[in-house]
Amino acid sequence: MKLEIKNAACGYGKKNVLKDISVFVNSGEILCLLGPNGVGKTTLFKTILGFLSLQHGLITLGGTDLSTMPARQFARKLGYVPQAHTPPFPFKVLDVVVMGRTAHMGAFATPSKNDIEIALSSLERLEIGFLKDRAYTEISGGERQMVLIARALTQTPDFLVMDEPTSSLDYGNQIRVLRQVCRLAKDGLGIIMTSHFPDHAFLCTSRVALIKRDGNLVCGNAHDVITEENLKETYGINVKVTEIEGPNGEAIQTCVPLMN
Amino acid sequence: MPPVEEFEIEKKSALIGLKSPLSRIKIPIVPVLGVLLIAAFLFSFTIGRYSIPLPQLLQIIWGKTFGLAKSWPVTVETVLFNVRMPRILCAVMVGAALAGSGASYQGIFKNPMVSPDILGASAGAGFGASLAILLSFNIIGIELMSFCFGIGAVLLTYILSSIVGRHSNAVLLLVLTGMVVTSLFNAFTSIVKYVADPNNKLPEITFWLMGGLSSITPREVWMILFPFIIGVVPLVLLRWKLNVLSFGEEEAKALGLNTRRVRYVIIIASTLLTSSAVAIAGMVGWVGLIIPHLARLVAGPNYKRLLPASLLIGATFLLLVDDVARTLFTMEIPLGILTAIIGAPFFLYLLLKGRHGWE
Numbered sequence: 001m002k003l004e005i006k007n008a009a010c011g012y013g014k015k016n017v018l019k020d021i022s023v024f025v026n027s028g029e030i031l032c033l034l035g036p037n038g039v040g041k042t043t044l045f046k047t048i049l050g051f052l053s054l055q056h057g058l059i060t061l062g063g064t065d066l067s068t069m070p071a072r073q074f075a076r077k078l079g080y081v082p083q084a085h086t087p088p089f090p091f092k093v094l095d096v097v098v099m100g101r102t103a104h105m106g107a108f109a110t111p112s113k114n115d116i117e118i119a120l121s122s123l124e125r126l127e128i129g130f131l132k133d134r135a136y137t138e139i140s141g142g143e144r145q146m147v148l149i150a151r152a153l154t155q156t157p158d159f160l161v162m163d164e165p166t167s168s169l170d171y172g173n174q175i176r177v178l179r180q181v182c183r184l185a186k187d188g189l190g191i192i193m194t195s196h197f198p199d200h201a202f203l204c205t206s207r208v209a210l211i212k213r214d215g216n217l218v219c220g221n222a223h224d225v226i227t228e229e230n231l232k233e234t235y236g237i238n239v240k241v242t243e244i245e246g247p248n249g250e251a252i253q254t255c256v257p258l259m260n
Numbered sequence: 261m262p263p264v265e266e267f268e269i270e271k272k273s274a275l276i277g278l279k280s281p282l283s284r285i286k287i288p289i290v291p292v293l294g295v296l297l298i299a300a301f302l303f304s305f306t307i308g309r310y311s312i313p314l315p316q317l318l319q320i321i322w323g324k325t326f327g328l329a330k331s332w333p334v335t336v337e338t339v340l341f342n343v344r345m346p347r348i349l350c351a352v353m354v355g356a357a358l359a360g361s362g363a364s365y366q367g368i369f370k371n372p373m374v375s376p377d378i379l380g381a382s383a384g385a386g387f388g389a390s391l392a393i394l395l396s397f398n399i400i401g402i403e404l405m406s407f408c409f410g411i412g413a414v415l416l417t418y419i420l421s422s423i424v425g426r427h428s429n430a431v432l433l434l435v436l437t438g439m440v441v442t443s444l445f446n447a448f449t450s451i452v453k454y455v456a457d458p459n460n461k462l463p464e465i466t467f468w469l470m471g472g473l474s475s476i477t478p479r480e481v482w483m484i485l486f487p488f489i490i491g492v493v494p495l496v497l498l499r500w501k502l503n504v505l506s507f508g509e510e511e512a513k514a515l516g517l518n519t520r521r522v523r524y525v526i527i528i529a530s531t532l533l534t535s536s537a538v539a540i541a542g543m544v545g546w547v548g549l550i551i552p553h554l555a556r557l558v559a560g561p562n563y564k565r566l567l568p569a570s571l572l573i574g575a576t577f578l579l580l581v582d583d584v585a586r587t588l589f590t591m592e593i594p595l596g597i598l599t600a601i602i603g604a605p606f607f608l609y610l611l612l613k614g615r616h617g618w619e
Binding site for chain 2: 046049050051071072073074075078079082087088089090091092095099100103104107108109110111151155
């Protein structure tokens with residue numbers, strides 16, 4: 001299956017933020033969206049998720065126009081992982097994950113045994129089953145991000161849209177979250193995520209959509225897109241893209257920002 | 261930020277948690293609260309200036325249900341069915357209505373500090389009643405005016421927020437315009453009080469605004485019964501969706517919820533409950549704010565249990581407070597004063613205890 005954005009223009013109301021964006025993700029693939037602050041990554045995300053309406057162009061999922069899809073059906077195809085935040089009430093982790101079943105439940109229903117089973121298996125799939133009875137407000141930021149991924153998995157979607165899944169996480173938790181993201185892609189999910197670290201695209205061997213400061217989009221494999229020139233044009237700093245040897249002799253690409 | 265080994269530590273503590281016997285015991289909170297309400301209900305029949313002992317009460321109820329011959333004085337029956345019963349039923353419904361709508365508003369506005377009068381319902385209803393008293397309407401007129409102005413104030417809040425907001429942050433704007441409308445109607449009420457005759461009208465208005473159930477007759481039971489049912493049923497049916505809504509508009513939408521429709525149904529149902537409660541009981545503050553907190557302490561934040569728990573605790577609480585109001589002194593104490601005297605310290609206690617259930 002393919003999630004495709006064709007010649008999209010998006011923005012708030014009449015104000016245009018991004019123009020002529022064309023990009024796609026296949027099932028089993030990770031698309032890493034990179035770009036400087038304020039260039040419109042969030043706007044693009046909100047447009048894909050239907051919070052903002054398209055000003056121009058088309059977004060299709062498996063050939064169907066997303067804007068014509070009712071909310072319930074949409075949520076069964078496409079799961080959203082927002083940035084981890086604290087809700088006003090201390091729900092149990094399991095209760096939060098079960099909310100992923102909303103699109104599969106009747107209008108007046110409360111979660112069934114089956115819904116709870118699916119939520120538990122999502123937690124297990126991410127190896128965080130031990131969190132199920134904890135208060136969502138009292139677990140760490142990394143755990144909260146994992147719980148939100150589990151909630152999106154509980155929707156049993158074909159695609160995941162992740163808004164900076166590694167932001168505000170410590171070094172170790174960033175990698176732990178990325179590891180799970182890669183695993184999910186291997187299992188066949190299509191994933192779009194934003195990041196502020198070009199390295200993350202290398203780590204996940206993903207495809208990259210780089211939005212430069214002028215709003216132009218470069219799309220392709222990480223190796224082709226994450227170049228020293230492109231990073232300079234995107235972030236306005238000098239970056240060295242280099243290759244090191246991993247513990248098993250494999251080549252690992254990495255970016256090193258330069259101070260001058 | 262958490263240390264790197266956090267995941268490991270959590271695993272261990274989770275294992276210890278599993279072994280503790282407390283986590284195994286599950287108290288069926290909602291049924292227990294139901295039993296408490298029934299106990300408070302029966303108890304309330306027995307007390308009052310004309311006290312009726314419990315055995316006699318049960319005997320009368322038994323006799324009435326099975327059509328047995330009367331073996332009790334007629335005065336007792338009159339007191340029970342024409343005076344005490346309507347008042348008790350109204351206290352139950354008013355308490356449940358205020359607490360249930362408070363809990364729902366808190367979920368919808370993602371804010372545990374929200375109370376049912378946030379959109380102007382109470383202020384509007386208070387003005388309607390004051391105006392009706394000024395114009396010498398009878399009791400039905402007062403209640404109808406209060407009801408209409410309560411709903412009207414909320415409608416005004418909506419219209420204003422949609423004119424101001426168009427597409428932006430709908431929830432915040434609703435709360436802000438609700439504050440504007442509330443203070444507007446409070447000003448209107450002050451004008452009414454200012455021009456009211458200080459010898460008879462002004463005390464009457466003031467007393468009505470303090471809240472109370474002393475003038476309840478069987479007619480009021482019917483007046484609140486229908487709006488109560490119409491308001492409470494959708495809230496109970498949609499209660500689980502309140503969990504999802506409390507994560508915010510966008511997340512709820514992405515989870516597949518028709519946020520617009522669900523939110524409107526819940527707001528209309530809650531407003532109906534608030535207005536009908538204010539229409540027959542006047543301004544009874546604090547119930548809609550503190551009871552959901554209390555319910556959250558005993559039943560947890562999940563609306564599946566929280567909403568029924570709020571309804572039951574609210575009903576029990578107002579019933580018992582009204583018992584105090586009518587029996588403590590020979591003269592009735594206005595209900596609103598009592599709920600404030602109990603509510604304010606409880607709220608302070610929540611603040612001191614800190615961050616439990618919110619923040």
